[in-house]
Amino acid sequence: MKLLTHNMLSSNIKGVTNGFPLLIEVEKVIEKPVDFNPDFLKNMFLKVDWKALVDASRSLGYAELPEETPESSAIDSDDFLRKFHHALLELHLEEGALVCPETERKFPVTKGIPNMLLHEDEV
């Protein structure tokens, strides 16, 4: 699972008011090369929740992203875009779990696919 997906995903268990961001329990991280496309990154820059992305990338062991939300002028710098690209698209959580921040319900991730199915009493 890419961090891009993690950044979009929230827990929708019944009664949870703020299921975002999901915490990450890491067992195995892999990197897959993805074509670098600045246009897409600029488009996504407006949409990602920066803090969630930084926290998630740190928990996967990648600490290059700046802590505070960068200025919008930062997206013109190639160096920044490369880091952003790497964190957003190339880091994959292969094995582990996502944890709902409110209920601490675990969603297991196997072979890079998070199992987000809810039990009947959680719908």
Added chain:
Amino acid sequence: MSSRPELKAPPEIFYDDVEARKYTYSSRIIEIQAKLSERALELLALPNDGVPRLLLDIGCGSGLSGETLSENGHQWIGLDISLSMLDIALEREAEGDLLLKDMGQGLGLRSGVIDGAISISAVQWLCNADKSSHEPRLRLKAFFGSLYRCLARGARAVFQVYPESLAQRELILSSAMRAGFAGGVVVDYPHSSKSRKEYLVLTCGPPSINTELPKAKLEDEESCSDDESSGEEENQTVCIADRHRPRKKQKTTKKGKGREWVLKKKEQMRRKGNAVPLDTRYTARKRKARF
């Protein structure tokens, strides 16, 4: 379409390892899926500026439809309820990210982040109640409601569907309208029983400002369905754009239905051949309060 998989078993059971493999490696299905998803992508009418978008593939299965999205350079997130199908998608090295998820439980995505959604032959599964806890109406509501939230303003969602009956299409369409979508059904090849395909094209709010392109042509259904020239015999569009109609107000007045209404209904029932009591002076009269 003689056999409908929806009627055989729930999706996560029907598409087991064997069926998923059969489905994915059938060259006929690959071709059909590619065609359907290309057409869906076309109907999505993304701005033609070469910027890759973040799309959603609902019921992505083994990633056949996602392949078309990847070929067009887009990033996509696919979700499906069948793990066997997703395993095959991994095997085929689908480029999108995969989630094991039941769309009837709501999508659980952040608001306004997705640039468009496609779904090939999946939404009709929602109309089945496969477990005692399933209520199609609620599941459709959860699905469309969460989809509406996660789409950006002006983004579109295109669903290719095989509704079983008129009532089923109505059910899907009305759930979508209730969630706030505007849009309608585009029918390709309406006169052919074999190649007839229905697409539900839904728009989420007014065209968005952050899509950075003049989008004058995109607003109405006609502009996009007029675009295709070659193969189509005819394109029917049914537009249901009225989103703000107060539904409850229309129903009944406080007084109740009245004698005329009752007589009309009785006449209707008679015409249908039902056994209906005679019209007398007691018909539709109110009971006394002490009764």
